Amino acid sequence: GESVGLHLPTLSVQEGDNSIINCAYSNSASDYFIWYKQESGKGPQFIIDIRSNMDKRQGQRVTVLLNKTVKHLSLQIAATQPGDSAVYFCADGASGSARQLTFGSGTQLTVLP
Amino acid sequence: GAGVSQSPSNKVTEKGKDVELRCDPISGHTALYWYRQSLGQGLEFLIYFQGNSAPDKSGLPSDRFSAERTGGSVSTLTIQRTQQEDSAVYLCASSIRGEQPQHFGDGTRLSIL
Numbered sequence: 497g498e499s500v501g502l503h504l505p506t507l508s509v510q511e512g513d514n515s516i517i518n519c520a521y522s523n524s525a526s527d528y529f530i531w532y533k534q535e536s537g538k539g540p541q542f543i544i545d546i547r548s549n550m551d552k553r554q555g556q557r558v559t560v561l562l563n564k565t566v567k568h569l570s571l572q573i574a575a576t577q578p579g580d581s582a583v584y585f586c587a588d589g590a591s592g593s594a595r596q597l598t599f600g601s602g603t604q605l606t607v608l609p
Numbered sequence: 610g611a612g613v614s615q616s617p618s619n620k621v622t623e624k625g626k627d628v629e630l631r632c633d634p635i636s637g638h639t640a641l642y643w644y645r646q647s648l649g650q651g652l653e654f655l656i657y658f659q660g661n662s663a664p665d666k667s668g669l670p671s672d673r674f675s676a677e678r679t680g681g682s683v684s685t686l687t688i689q690r691t692q693q694e695d696s697a698v699y700l701c702a703s704s705i706r707g708e709q710p711q712h713f714g715d716g717t718r719l720s721i722l
Binding site: 528539540602 | 613642644650651652653654702704707710711712
């Protein structure tokens with residue numbers, strides 16, 4: 497079945513450095529990908545998304561890269577701040593009538609002072 | 610504007626009892642989703658409502674789980690004869706006409722004793 501996975505369960509970075517969180521997916525028919533940030537006790541918060549007809553999309557301090565050849569996407573956070581500490585999830589919204597997202601297990605990002 | 614609202618935020622109940630969890634989506638969002646998040650895990654899709662269409666119940670784990678959406682707005686997720694493995698955070702999301710992204714509430718943390 498379809499699965500979405502993350503390369504590392506935890507990531508620690510120094511404040512001010514750039515962060516890169518990776519994600520692999522298995523369904524080659526997937527045409528939509530999204531990143532969420534989840535702080536403790538809160539629901540997932542939308543960060544950025546990308547469709548399969550693109551390979552890069554930029555937001556404020558964040559960039560998502562999509563490599564369909566190897567079924568991999570990454571989230572880059574520039575100048576990481578303490579407020580960026582959270583669990584980051586990638587999710588896959590496959591094409592077709594199904595609208596649900598398939599989530600990976602998440603990466604815990606810790607920003608060190 | 611107001612986001613997705615879920616109640617209660619926490620629920621503790623005894624094994625075997627029934628529970629009802631409520632979700633109030635963002636105004637104007639016709640699509641509503643329920644997910645379950647076990648401790649330290651990603652989100653697991655449960656059910657999806659879109660307008661007046663029949664709901665997609667493909668993610669419900671057993672017949673003890675049911676959900677309804679009245680008047681195309683508020684939704685209630687009901688778990689009958691709760692078991693300890695039902696302990697999790699139940700998250701609700703909504704979106705415009707089933708399009709992405711989905712916007713999440715802060716969830717109901719359910720604990721079964």
